[in-house]
Amino acid sequence: MKLKSIIIFVIYGTLGSVGAFAQHSQDAHTHGQAHVTLVFENRHLVVEMTTPAANMLGFEHQPRSDPQWKVHEKLNQKLQRPDELIVLQPACVLESSMVELPFKRPEHDKSHEQHLSQAHHHNHEQDGEAYAEHRDIYSRYEWLCEHTAIPKLNFRYFNEYPDFKAISVLWIINGKQGMSELNKRTRTLEIVQ
DSSP: OOHHHHHHHHHHHSSSSHHHHHHHHOOOOOOOOOEEEEEEEEEEEEOOOOOOOHHHHSOSSOOHHHHHHHHHHHHHHHHHHHTEEEEEEEEOOOEEEEESSSSSOOOTTTTTHHHHHHTOOOOOHHHHHHHHHHOOEEEEEEESSSSSSSSSEEEEHHHHHHTOEEEEEEEEETTEEEEOOOOOSEEEEOOOO
């Protein structure tokens, strides 16, 4: 609990203008981009990521069909295994993870087919409203590392999800702060201390 308090203090208490810039950047919902906040302190690594749902799901509206729900469920399972998406070298031990997807599947009951049918026949005005709302995916992972130096982080999101174009990383490592930009050609974050 103490480490989390320290991390929160470090993130919000010492970033100054970099933090204001990062907050402005993270408020922007831009398809193809993601925003990562990374903190490494006392062998603890925390990575938080926010990205438009379209980058990973291919859509931002409530899933309307079983195939779309399957994509949603597969993504949820994938995000629960962060070591497949963020490869750490040297490896660290995952301590906790939290994933927030923007949709919850409705309970299956007798009216399920009727609901899908009604969703298919809704008017275009409602359709426009559904697409106008931006939906994000949020994930947070915490690792404990054996070494005191931050590991290299290879972000495999570019391999798995072709809609990713760039990942902006705001980092705090043992009291030092900075920003990095990852893209399809530069997928690995390596910070020399």
